[in-house]
Amino acid sequence: QETIKVGVLHSLSGTMAISETTLKDTVLFMVQEQNAKGGVLGKKLEAVVVDPASNWPLFAEKARELIEKEKVAVVFGCWTSVSRKSVLPVFKELNSILFYPVQYEGEESERNVFYTGAAPNQQAIPAVDYLMENEGVKRWVLAGTDYVYPRTTNKILEAYLKSKGVAAEDIMINYTPFGHSDWQTIVADIKKFGSAGKKTAVVSTINGDANVPFYKELGNQGIKATDIPVVAFSVGEEELAGIDTKPLVGHLAAWNYFQSVDTPENEEFIKKWRGYIKNDKRVTNDPMEATVIGFEMWVKAVEKAGTTEPDKVIPALIGVSVPNLSGGFSTMMPNHHITKPVLIGEIKDDGQFDIVEQTPGLIVAEEWSPYLEGSKDLIADWRSPLNCGNFNVKTGKCGGAGQ
Amino acid sequence: MSTSETRPPALLTTSGLVFLGVLGAAVVLVPALNLLTAPDSALHVPTYVVSLLGKYLTYALLALSVDLIWGYVGILSLGHGAFFALGGYAMGMYLMRQIGPRGVYGDPVLPDFMVFLNWKELPWFWYGFDLFPFAALMVLLAPGILALVFGWFAFRSRVTGVYLSIITQAMTFALLLAFFRNDMGFGGNNGLTDFKDILGFNIQADGTRVVLFVLSAVALGLGYVLCRFLVRSHFGKVLVAIRDAETRVRFTGYRAENYKLVAFVVSAMLAGIAGALYVPQVGIINPSEFSPANSIEIIVWVAVGGRGTLVGAALGAVLVNYAKTYFTSGLLAPYWLFMLGGLFVAVTLFLPKGIVGTFYDWRARRRASDDIPGAEPAAAPKPAE
Amino acid sequence: MTEALLYLNAVTVTFDGFRALNELSFTVDPGEMRAIIGPNGAGKTTMMDVITGKTRPDKGDVFFNGGTTDLTRLDETEIATLGIGRKFQKPTVFESHTVLDNLRLALKGQRSALPNIFRRETAAERECIDAIFETIRLTEHRDRLGGALSHGQKQWLEIGMLLAQDPKLLLVDEPVAGMTDAETAQTAELLREINANGHSVVVVEHDMTFVRDLGVRVMCLHEGSVLAEGTLDQVSANERVIEVYLGR
Amino acid sequence: MLEVDDINLFYGAAQALRGVSLTAEPGKVTCVLGRNGVGKTSLMRAIVGQAPVAKGAIRFNGEDITAMAPSERARRGIAFVPQGREIFPLLTVAENLETGFAPVRRADRFIPDDVFSLFPVLDSMMRRRGGDLSGGQQQQLAIGRALTMRPKVLVLDEPTEGIQPSIIKDIGNAIRYLRSKGDMAIVLVEQYFDFARELADHFIVMERGAVVLSGDGAALEDPDVRNRIAV
Amino acid sequence: MLLALAVLSAAALSAAALAGRAEAQDVGGALAQLATNKYDDTEAALSVLALSGDPAAVGIVSALAEGRLVFGGTPPRVFIQGEGGALLDPLTRQPVADAPAVKPVRVNNRVRRAIEAASGALSLVSPDPAKRLEAAQAVGRSRDVAALPALDAVLAKETDPKVKSALALARASIVIGQAGVSEADRIAAIEVVGAQGNQDALALLRSVPADASPAVKDAAAAAIAGIERNLALWGAAQNVWYGLSLGSVLLLAAIGLAITFGVMGVINMAHGEMVMLGAYTTFVVQELIRTHNPGLFDWSLIIAIPLAFLFTGLIGVIIERTVIRFLYGRALETLLATWGISLILQQAIRTLFGPTNREVGAPSWMSGSFEIGQLSITYGRLWIIVFALLVFVALLAVLRLTRIGLEMRAVTQNRRMAASMGIRTNWVDAMTFGLGSGIAGMAGVALSQIDNVSPNLGQSYIIDSFLVVVFGGVGNLWGTLVGAMSLGVANKLLEPYAGAVLGKIALLVIVILFIQKRPRGLFALKGRSIEA
Numbered sequence A: 001q002e003t004i005k006v007g008v009l010h011s012l013s014g015t016m017a018i019s020e021t022t023l024k025d026t027v028l029f030m031v032q033e034q035n036a037k038g039g040v041l042g043k044k045l046e047a048v049v050v051d052p053a054s055n056w057p058l059f060a061e062k063a064r065e066l067i068e069k070e071k072v073a074v075v076f077g078c079w080t081s082v083s084r085k086s087v088l089p090v091f092k093e094l095n096s097i098l099f100y101p102v103q104y105e106g107e108e109s110e111r112n113v114f115y116t117g118a119a120p121n122q123q124a125i126p127a128v129d130y131l132m133e134n135e136g137v138k139r140w141v142l143a144g145t146d147y148v149y150p151r152t153t154n155k156i157l158e159a160y161l162k163s164k165g166v167a168a169e170d171i172m173i174n175y176t177p178f179g180h181s182d183w184q185t186i187v188a189d190i191k192k193f194g195s196a197g198k199k200t201a202v203v204s205t206i207n208g209d210a211n212v213p214f215y216k217e218l219g220n221q222g223i224k225a226t227d228i229p230v231v232a233f234s235v236g237e238e239e240l241a242g243i244d245t246k247p248l249v250g251h252l253a254a255w256n257y258f259q260s261v262d263t264p265e266n267e268e269f270i271k272k273w274r275g276y277i278k279n280d281k282r283v284t285n286d287p288m289e290a291t292v293i294g295f296e297m298w299v300k301a302v303e304k305a306g307t308t309e310p311d312k313v314i315p316a317l318i319g320v321s322v323p324n325l326s327g328g329f330s331t332m333m334p335n336h337h338i339t340k341p342v343l344i345g346e347i348k349d350d351g352q353f354d355i356v357e358q359t360p361g362l363i364v365a366e367e368w369s370p371y372l373e374g375s376k377d378l379i380a381d382w383r384s385p386l387n388c389g390n391f392n393v394k395t396g397k398c399g400g401a402g403q
Numbered sequence B: 001m002s003t004s005e006t007r008p009p010a011l012l013t014t015s016g017l018v019f020l021g022v023l024g025a026a027v028v029l030v031p032a033l034n035l036l037t038a039p040d041s042a043l044h045v046p047t048y049v050v051s052l053l054g055k056y057l058t059y060a061l062l063a064l065s066v067d068l069i070w071g072y073v074g075i076l077s078l079g080h081g082a083f084f085a086l087g088g089y090a091m092g093m094y095l096m097r098q099i100g101p102r103g104v105y106g107d108p109v110l111p112d113f114m115v116f117l118n119w120k121e122l123p124w125f126w127y128g129f130d131l132f133p134f135a136a137l138m139v140l141l142a143p144g145i146l147a148l149v150f151g152w153f154a155f156r157s158r159v160t161g162v163y164l165s166i167i168t169q170a171m172t173f174a175l176l177l178a179f180f181r182n183d184m185g186f187g188g189n190n191g192l193t194d195f196k197d198i199l200g201f202n203i204q205a206d207g208t209r210v211v212l213f214v215l216s217a218v219a220l221g222l223g224y225v226l227c228r229f230l231v232r233s234h235f236g237k238v239l240v241a242i243r244d245a246e247t248r249v250r251f252t253g254y255r256a257e258n259y260k261l262v263a264f265v266v267s268a269m270l271a272g273i274a275g276a277l278y279v280p281q282v283g284i285i286n287p288s289e290f291s292p293a294n295s296i297e298i299i300v301w302v303a304v305g306g307r308g309t310l311v312g313a314a315l316g317a318v319l320v321n322y323a324k325t326y327f328t329s330g331l332l333a334p335y336w337l338f339m340l341g342g343l344f345v346a347v348t349l350f351l352p353k354g355i356v357g358t359f360y361d362w363r364a365r366r367r368a369s370d371d372i373p374g375a376e377p378a379a380a381p382k383p384a385e
Numbered sequence C: 001m002t003e004a005l006l007y008l009n010a011v012t013v014t015f016d017g018f019r020a021l022n023e024l025s026f027t028v029d030p031g032e033m034r035a036i037i038g039p040n041g042a043g044k045t046t047m048m049d050v051i052t053g054k055t056r057p058d059k060g061d062v063f064f065n066g067g068t069t070d071l072t073r074l075d076e077t078e079i080a081t082l083g084i085g086r087k088f089q090k091p092t093v094f095e096s097h098t099v100l101d102n103l104r105l106a107l108k109g110q111r112s113a114l115p116n117i118f119r120r121e122t123a124a125e126r127e128c129i130d131a132i133f134e135t136i137r138l139t140e141h142r143d144r145l146g147g148a149l150s151h152g153q154k155q156w157l158e159i160g161m162l163l164a165q166d167p168k169l170l171l172v173d174e175p176v177a178g179m180t181d182a183e184t185a186q187t188a189e190l191l192r193e194i195n196a197n198g199h200s201v202v203v204v205e206h207d208m209t210f211v212r213d214l215g216v217r218v219m220c221l222h223e224g225s226v227l228a229e230g231t232l233d234q235v236s237a238n239e240r241v242i243e244v245y246l247g248r
Numbered sequence D: 001m002l003e004v005d006d007i008n009l010f011y012g013a014a015q016a017l018r019g020v021s022l023t024a025e026p027g028k029v030t031c032v033l034g035r036n037g038v039g040k041t042s043l044m045r046a047i048v049g050q051a052p053v054a055k056g057a058i059r060f061n062g063e064d065i066t067a068m069a070p071s072e073r074a075r076r077g078i079a080f081v082p083q084g085r086e087i088f089p090l091l092t093v094a095e096n097l098e099t100g101f102a103p104v105r106r107a108d109r110f111i112p113d114d115v116f117s118l119f120p121v122l123d124s125m126m127r128r129r130g131g132d133l134s135g136g137q138q139q140q141l142a143i144g145r146a147l148t149m150r151p152k153v154l155v156l157d158e159p160t161e162g163i164q165p166s167i168i169k170d171i172g173n174a175i176r177y178l179r180s181k182g183d184m185a186i187v188l189v190e191q192y193f194d195f196a197r198e199l200a201d202h203f204i205v206m207e208r209g210a211v212v213l214s215g216d217g218a219a220l221e222d223p224d225v226r227n228r229i230a231v
Numbered sequence E: 001m002l003l004a005l006a007v008l009s010a011a012a013l014s015a016a017a018l019a020g021r022a023e024a025q026d027v028g029g030a031l032a033q034l035a036t037n038k039y040d041d042t043e044a045a046l047s048v049l050a051l052s053g054d055p056a057a058v059g060i061v062s063a064l065a066e067g068r069l070v071f072g073g074t075p076p077r078v079f080i081q082g083e084g085g086a087l088l089d090p091l092t093r094q095p096v097a098d099a100p101a102v103k104p105v106r107v108n109n110r111v112r113r114a115i116e117a118a119s120g121a122l123s124l125v126s127p128d129p130a131k132r133l134e135a136a137q138a139v140g141r142s143r144d145v146a147a148l149p150a151l152d153a154v155l156a157k158e159t160d161p162k163v164k165s166a167l168a169l170a171r172a173s174i175v176i177g178q179a180g181v182s183e184a185d186r187i188a189a190i191e192v193v194g195a196q197g198n199q200d201a202l203a204l205l206r207s208v209p210a211d212a213s214p215a216v217k218d219a220a221a222a223a224i225a226g227i228e229r230n231l232a233l234w235g236a237a238q239n240v241w242y243g244l245s246l247g248s249v250l251l252l253a254a255i256g257l258a259i260t261f262g263v264m265g266v267i268n269m270a271h272g273e274m275v276m277l278g279a280y281t282t283f284v285v286q287e288l289i290r291t292h293n294p295g296l297f298d299w300s301l302i303i304a305i306p307l308a309f310l311f312t313g314l315i316g317v318i319i320e321r322t323v324i325r326f327l328y329g330r331a332l333e334t335l336l337a338t339w340g341i342s343l344i345l346q347q348a349i350r351t352l353f354g355p356t357n358r359e360v361g362a363p364s365w366m367s368g369s370f371e372i373g374q375l376s377i378t379y380g381r382l383w384i385i386v387f388a389l390l391v392f393v394a395l396l397a398v399l400r401l402t403r404i405g406l407e408m409r410a411v412t413q414n415r416r417m418a419a420s421m422g423i424r425t426n427w428v429d430a431m432t433f434g435l436g437s438g439i440a441g442m443a444g445v446a447l448s449q450i451d452n453v454s455p456n457l458g459q460s461y462i463i464d465s466f467l468v469v470v471f472g473g474v475g476n477l478w479g480t481l482v483g484a485m486s487l488g489v490a491n492k493l494l495e496p497y498a499g500a501v502l503g504k505i506a507l508l509v510i511v512i513l514f515i516q517k518r519p520r521g522l523f524a525l526k527g528r529s530i531e532a
């Protein structure tokens, strides 16, 4: 029997395997679920898994292999922005579809890519607002790994904080290399910065492997959440699974989903997921939810279009709305990003998050940040007649700010 | 018996001829089967295979450059990826400038990543990269000058063996960290990507890909002939002598450091050319090319193919990368590291001189007389330390 | 004094406080052959190390070419280029080069890197190598690798390489160690011949028969300085030499 | 005691020994003579196990040791003074000597006085690194190291190479002394003919990997022997 | 403000002997507020409880802090969850009859701070001096003017000198920045605060109002200058300490490599994976302890150290026997083989334990920190330094003083000759590689305390390890020690100026330049045998 192939492009080895393997399993799980429901368009789905091995050029090679050789109808994949940047030209050239499930720096909207993770305004800004309002934070440490996502996010945050009247000397920005493991000095600096009499918080865009030693050092140096809370954008349940969270209780994270979300949908999802993965301790996290949303949107769009033909599915995706796991519906917007609620969680001693705040409604992604000089006039709308990812509202032209 | 007029070794040995023959055949066949056959024909070579092969060939050239200094001079560079990456960046910068106003922000001059970091003007080191000849020159000069400066210091100070290896590793690691920084002006971790065209040709067109493939093959062929020419010259013999007994070479009156420096710079430039051909074919260059693990992998390719055989280095690069491509797909994908790791262990144990090296040994043994004089090579080349 | 080819003046070398050479002074005249004997550890090899630039003296001068060149300021390569060739005590040849290539590499001629890329062997060079092969009797081993030779064969190859270098001054450290008596005699003959052709030679050896065969001035080192100097008979009659070196 | 019976040895495809036989007995010195490259060192290597033989047998006290690891042969009492000394360069002189303790009973783990009385220079250099010694000092150290093993068979490959005349005499005396104790078999490779002639109880002469002459010490006076060794 | 009220009332209570009058009504209201499970209500209830002086209040607040305060039923009521989950009445502490389904009252950072303040206020009059001390510090931190009269009242009564000085400091902290304080009073406060000499004091001194008299300003400026000088010194010392602690991590990571690479000459690319295996051994040990005997948890690392040594040592022996032993004399081929082995080990761990981080907890004796002057020292780091030095000394002793150490060195210098000396080279080789691997495994136990326990753990140390061994001088254990420590300290001294990224780049460049000066590392082996 003929099948519809679904490509899975997540690193199963190398540095990113730690995060991406789960997403591969999520896609396989969704495929199995969908097949149990009878597949799509009367055909069974078949997942094609490849391992781009945390190697960026290999991502491009594997993307090409999936599309050209395996003839997959859609690809779920990538985590780091550079891997996405690496495969972008391939998806454009071969006109296929990529679902990208991770929070990222924005500044991008492509016809062939659907972004189901958060743009900066769907994560960072609500988190800062929460800290200002609820913790009375006046002084800010923006600590990040030295690459494009943290840099962009911090740029946006810096502009935002200043617009809220925060003085320049009350913002400390610090970057560290990937995999940084000796945090003694920086944590001490944070402590020092925080002892100036004003309530201080840390906004962490520290990514990947560096987080565990960072949190361990926080715990060691006794920085408690009641003194200097840390809010992170890249630390979820999966990352916490590797840390003893008792000293970290009260530190925060901002996501669009937490495993502790108290909804029947989520409960059901967790149950099935654990059954699928055969591990009743296995956690869930935000990029998983984003993957699930993306998958369901694709299925819906394919059914709507009646074909897997990208040229038909891409327009069909806009406006598709599926239930998310936090009790609402997420909708694919014309900018190829989705609407999301923002949740703020405090770390609990069991490695889960206690949701302390949830935005009342869903937030629409600002793929082009209004806080950045080069992009504040840009919008993306992939519907006719605009059909443009970087439309300049000032000049009224597609193609950025130029001439 | 009374004259030393033994013929100098031929520029092209049998295996060299076979190697160039295979390359030549590929240059003719692959484009023909890609462009001239129908996509559904059994003979059709899909474009992605062309790009893949092109990529392997640039790796082969890179491996060749490493074999020149490792196999023949005993310099184990654990940072050769840096030269490859520099060549790649030089080409990448040219390709970025070619994008012109087609970037997402539509800035006619500044690449996207600069716009979005709020840069107001092009940094000086980006000047000139809009011109291909300049970029092509930089493909050679950037790695060449780095190698010259680094080698000049290191070889004059007589840094050898693992000490040299480790500082080459430190060099590439420092460059990795530096290029990672957005402030460096090379696009940070995202690197340079989303290229549009090269010399006015659409970089994604089948024709362009085929031409890039052919260029890679030609570069590899020429690189091979150049390396052969070097190693069989008197110069090359001094290189091997340096590998075996550097002090003795100095006492014989040769300036060992100059010989090493020439070889190192030539090798770095070859690596730079490989990088420059690699970037348009894979479509991205980012700092991970500087990662020490990448450089170690190059060494592994050379060792698998056979150190000090040139052909082996190229073969090893293609084989290992093909294995990688093959193992990372399909059912084996989650276990491919077992396969690859196992392959490396097996090669060291069962093919101690690499594939080609072991083949040469076997052939030599078959030809060898069983008498003592005129016997076969028995002493393995001494390791570099 | 300015006539001397090689002139060591009060050279002292210490290793972690141990004096291997102690105010050693002597001269070698152009065209002279000099034999050096002395107990194990007297500093003979160290002396050669100093002359060839391998070891820097703590103190003292080493002049070459009648005092025009201070060797202590030069490195090994420069010293070799001046025309000082050396055979090492432990034979060192290029192990993965053939015997023939070992000689080719040693052969006097172009030493710079770039020109050597395009260098071709001349007929004269070829003849020269053939002649050396005759002398060292390794012709039938010419295509074997240096590393596959026996100990004695390597000794001969190293002598051949020294000949190929055609230096003004040859420093020969224990050339006949591991040779048969007949070969020893031959080597002495060979060195005399070389010396007769105008080369200066300094030989270190423990084999008294060989030293006698050389028939040249002998110098005995002890604890880093000259203990006795003269003909072999004079030196070997010296009580101290007998006591520390020859034995009774 | 030690019997080498008709052995062949190859380096790769090149044959270095062809049907070589030799015996060594306690209290006797067996000399191996021959020109450069005839296979003397190869024969010694075969005896101590550093090179595998392709054919034939090596027996020690009746036990077949042909396939035995070098360390086991050493533990049975075969000590080796190799050509080229092979000192452990980074170990001190004392430590170099102590490496010889491996086959020795715990109670005997001291350096025999013989070593220092034969080579007094070693005593004064105990803390220096072996690799820093002069060539001749290293040779003395190599012999001392072998004696530390209290061997039953002592295999000496050109032990006088690079040694000053007075010590050569001492080594000669030492070998005579060891022979006189009567419990040690000595195999001696020597180019220095007079030295060999004075010591040999038995000898063999090799050419191109094969034994061409053999006999007892007295037969060494035969001019034929000298001819064989001459070039 | 809340705190000030609490303190005020507590002080008033103790002073006016109002303790007997239970304000049951207030407490009842507070309990009702708690039962709504809203942060604002909880916070309000806490301030009421702090004021109430009800003996039950302390129990309720601490139950909330420990997550044992639960609510449920209709209308919702709160209970305290006792031992074994029985629900107790919060006031009477008697078991309730018809226990409804309950959930814990939620707590966030704001509530946590309120809890701290409330229990601080409640314990300012606590009979336990330690509690009073904490309370005084909490009040000081609040810097709330309203607390001043209460503070004065308690201060007059306090007899414990420690608590008294803490109270005095708290008072000074409040006075110093407050308007309308007499000049003398403020200068006295500046003195008290200035004597603290720490970062907090600096912040307080800087808050002297701009309109204060010149004398006050001078006093403050002098105190600030003094503290800054003092802090600069301590800061340098702190950086050196960080450097030593980073150095000890580098030492641990590198020391096994100093054997397999430094002594044996194997370019051991699988070294990092041995460290990783050690870390996973720790994880497994802790898992077993957690499931079988949680009481032993504090011993888990002590138990893991020998196990990790044996386990990774055994893996090392297996690798040596099956692969490495065929490669002696071919140093460069070992790179290829061990690279392959490292890939296999990584993937094996990934397959067995999954790709994600595993949790390794810290025993209590490794948690927390103490201060020497202005130097803050964390126990975890301290123990790691101690452990690294112990391992170093032990290894040095094995190599220098034991028979096997001598044999190891002999074998690696000349394998063939060592065999002819009767040394069982196979055995020695296996032991040496096993020793190096085992030590790497022990390092993994320590590193599991500060880094990710993931399949990638090893990769992150391999470059640094080689750098340290080579920088120190291959084959010299002292070199590895000094190399690790100097790289650690240099890194930490550079970091404050250049930042973490540029600092690291600068360090790499320094190493490259240093090697030009000393081409064989810091502790180069010298002598003829090396130069040959």
Ligand SMILES: Nc1ncnc2c1ncn2[C@@H]1O[C@H](COP(=O)(O)OP(=O)(O)OP(=O)(O)O)[C@@H](O)[C@H]1O
Pocket (backbone or CB within 6 Å): C015, C016, C018, C019, C020, C038, C039, C040, C041, C042, C043, C044, C045, C046, C047, C089, D132, D133, D134, D135, D136, D137, D162, E526, E527, E528
């Ligand atoms: N690098 C060094 N470190 C310490 N001692 C050294 C070093 N090099 C040489 N020596 C010592 O210096 C002395 C002189 O050594 P040298 O090799 O010059 O002697 P030699 O005269 O050549 O002896 P031989 O006849 O045995 O070859 C010896 O005692 C030796 O141990």
Ligand SMILES: Nc1ncnc2c1ncn2[C@@H]1O[C@H](COP(=O)(O)OP(=O)(O)OP(=O)(O)O)[C@@H](O)[C@H]1O
Pocket (backbone or CB within 6 Å): B372, B378, B379, C147, C148, C149, C150, C151, C152, C153, C178, D011, D014, D016, D034, D035, D036, D037, D038, D039, D040, D041, D042, D043, D083
């Ligand atoms: N490792 C080796 N590989 C190949 N051939 C070798 C090797 N070692 C020795 N041979 C060859 O084997 C033959 C015998 O060598 P061997 O060392 O036994 O000679 P020898 O009699 O000890 O000579 P010498 O007196 O010069 O020490 C020689 O022709 C030599 O070239």
Ligand SMILES: NC(N)=O
Pocket (backbone or CB within 6 Å): A079, A080, A081, A102, A103, A104, A105, A149
């Ligand atoms: N997009 C990220 N998180 O790299």
Ligand SMILES: [Mg+2]
Pocket (backbone or CB within 6 Å): C044, C045, C046, C089, C173, D134, D135, D136
């Ligand atoms: Mg000497």
Ligand SMILES: [Mg+2]
Pocket (backbone or CB within 6 Å): C150, C151, C152, D040, D041, D042, D083
């Ligand atoms: Mg021999």
